[in-house]
Amino acid sequence: MGHDQQDTHKDYWSRDEQYRTPFYPNTMVQDRFFHILRFQHFKNNEAPSNRDDPEYDGLWKIRKIFDNLNNKFCELYNPSECLAVDEVIVLFKGRVIFRQYIPKKHKRFGIKVYKLCDFLGYTYDMTVYLGKQRQLATEEITLTHGIVLQLIRRVEGLGHKIYMDNYFSSPALFDDLLDRKINKCGTIHNDRRGMPQEIWPKSIKLKKGDIVRRVKRHLSVVRWKDKRDVYVLMNMHPPPLEGNFRDESGHAVKPHVIEDYNAHMGFVDKSDRLVNSYGIARRTWKWTKKLFSHLLDMTILNAYLLHKSCGGKMTHKKFR
Template sequence: MGHDQRDTLKDEQYYTPFYHNTMVRDRFFHILRFLHFENNEAPPNRDDPEYDRLWKIRKIFNNLNSKFCELYYPSEHLAVDEVIVLFKGSVFWQYTPKKHKRFGIKIYKLCDSLGNTYDMAVYLGKQRKLATEEITSTHGIVLQLIQRVEGSGHKLYMDSYFSSPALYDDLLERKINVCGTICNERRGGDESGHAIKPHVIEDYNAHMGFVDKSDRMVNSYGIARRTWKGTKKLFSHLLDMTILNAYLLHKSCDGKMTHKKFREILVRDLILQSRISRSVAFLGGRPSSPGAQVSRLELIH
């Protein structure tokens, strides 16, 4: 659906046989309705000091983060920045007036020169506390994102939102070289109150846009829809990001196809595998109608 952007699936004017031949529309809506990643009937205690606002999708988020690092090693030059997943209904949505997408879920990303997302973290508010540490500042966010590349001599680029002399000192101790802009009023400047700006502006401009590059590619064929809940909206973004990372991994191995072609082949392969699985399952008898399958789905839930 990311290749065929439309406002509705119900208008005959936008009818496309490919979708109907793959899955009945009502079944798709039912699957989307009942798509959950945790047991909502047993939520964690909100008064718990270690309460995680992302608990409904935390397992998938952490699993993807681990796989990104396990299957790919980033290039020498890295960039850390924030992106906004457009959404207004979540309990941890952010308003960022300087961004094109002003309302949404804020995600901090560490990307390399190809645009591959190597690590990420969702902003959950100042009260978020993990079992091991509390992340309340941009300083801590950067240290969290670079944990898996410490001691390898990477070069990291960031803007003034993250930069501070204290952070640069910490990163240097971890054998990570840093380049970025900095605000004059940022704490930790010289005695005159003016921060010292680096003179490698050309180098900064050449490498700072890695996260923006990744975000543009992710949104090129995005599957998200306005009516989805916060967890589903975030899941759709993670799914698009995972497909992009898979494509960039293919490209790094001298793959020649385009991003769009890669996604199209992926879709057809998934449909083919699904049909093979159903054929094997139906060897014991006649398959039931799609309407009966939807009715059973409603009964179960």
Template sequence: MTSFHLEEAEIEKQLINDTDSDCGTEESESCEQTTGSESEVDEDPSSSMATWGPPAQHGTRVVNNYSGGAVGLNINEAPHVNKDSTTFCVFMLYFAGIIRLLVEETNRYCHQYLDRLQDGPSPRPDVIDSEMFQFLEIIIQMGHDIRDRLKDYCSTAEQFATPFYSNTMKRDRFLHILRFLHSADSNTETDRNADNYDRLWKIRTIFDTLNHSYEKCYNPSENLAIDEIIFKFKGRVVFRQYIPKKHKRFGIKTFKICDAAGYTYDMKVYLGKDRTRADQDVTATHATVRDLCRRNEDVGHKLYMENFFSSPHLFDKLMTKDITCCGTVRPNRKCLPDDFRRRQFRLNKGDIRVRVRWNLTALVSKNKREVNVLTIMRCPPAEGSFCDEHGNAIKPAIVVDYNKYMGYVDKADRMAKSYSISGRTWKWTNKLFFHLLDLIILNSNHWPTSSNKRLRCRVCSSRGKRSYIRTKCTKCDIGLCNS
């Protein structure tokens, strides 16, 4: 036997010894081998530059055991919340620290505005906590009752008359709070030309507070998805995005990570090019995923993403944090197999081509069009042409998993927009704040509280189950389901 064959046999032996057992045994139905915290995988430090090869050269697959807590309420952080608690109790877990900030900064901004005027209007009474709650109550109700202009809500015309708004708060008081609504001191703005300038400084405190509360009070599911969403805004802001393929083409883009219930676990607003990373060897998408996953490390989560984020280098880095990944990938990504990047395959319907590098699998399959997938989660499928008796292409298990788990962010976005707060003339800070308010309400209803019971409509008395706080009655479409 030549030295070349001896070396090849030694490499194969080493690959087998790196794991506890082969994935081809009868005990491993999904061809996955797990490893706990005591048994870590010996990774080649130069694995990102390793050679891609056919699936037969690697017969093992190593993934992480999920060691996270039970999905749902974190009892240690909210011992007073149980299954009999109302949705408002859960809502206040997130919002208790924000309401005082809104009241203080709104009053501060109003006084600063009046001080700049020589003959301005007489000062009005300061906003108090109860008035701020009433203001938000009206804002939420406006999501049910979309009208062209703000003054239509307080109109006494027969076709518009709704006593709820005038009985809750006077029109002038509502407009006063809406005009001066603030969450940061305007005098604390830093130099806009500085490298560390934060374009989100006006609402940064609320944003970070919510992200911390979402992580602290909730245990997400094992499978997570990361994606981008855009909420409509056509006003003036430097980081406004135009995405022609989106239904709402103009708006503010947000990256989110969500679990199976549609719970928004973490989020980040796209603010344009990050000047602090200009000289670092980290791409913008890599840094975005890394920042969103910083709260999910070392517990064995499975993360799904689209081709905007996926890359071999990113998957290798997340694997060192006990996060296994799966996602579609652009064929021209750096470090992908050469035949993938050069598009050398001529595939027919049902054809699958696979390349493997250590724990990383890259495959291209064709049904109506070619789909490139990168994953660490499953054993590489066999190459060939796979169609059923009707000539339909059979999807690989990797593609089936991606289609099953990737839609979590879209699910959360659909639920948040069902009765979302809308307004065409608000400033971008108000627009973003009310979007965050939608997410607070949505996240508050993912908890196992009494709000998920069958409730009675206050208008037609019919019973129905609501999935989150602003669901209307399914029969009369008017009354809200109340306990």
């Protein structure tokens, strides 16, 4: 069904000339398929505790298979040196307590999944956003700080390079990651706690191509002006020279750190694009089925990338 997109499951067994595909009725009777789909469950439908309980797990209906897959993803693959942390949205408009609404996203409604991916698009680790009460957040560790620590727990001490956007970046997080022998680079909001106030827009007005930098021990923050101000926090690149840098056409010249960030930050988007290229998910009011379909597509993609990393020559479509 991932290669033959229809609007609903019933269309696969339709006898209308427009939809008719002999493969599906020849393989399985429609009623049997829907009977199996109806009873697709992963745990008994008895909540283990009250939702008001701090120990309540919003993902309990699918937690076992989610953790099993997550552990296997890490067990069977050694990721590349450069990794990216980002979020994806699994489109879902039904009812679930941790459903997100993000108006600026193409998929405005859905389940938010945080991923750690390498350059192939391999999902090495992942976690689902379940609300602030379920994340690793304390007074000292913010929500996003805890999410990143959860994602990188299996690559600590190995010298990896992590790229992230301004949703996750903070000086406190970068200090914490350095203690875990992980280098990092990411865009950052200029008003994050620990950022130098003297490079904020109110104090310095930059022209196109201007670069301003500040260095504190191992951390460097760069403010670069193109069409708008871009702030980058890093500890694995030498800070660029200050000044105004434009080419003969008057375009701002990108610092090396910006080019490096752009080259590596898209790993999670690449993974999401490949997962959705032959997606099997269809409309459903059951969030467990929608998330399971996404996990199944992701598992097939990871298996294909393992095949490719071992010298396999098949295409993604042929592998599926």
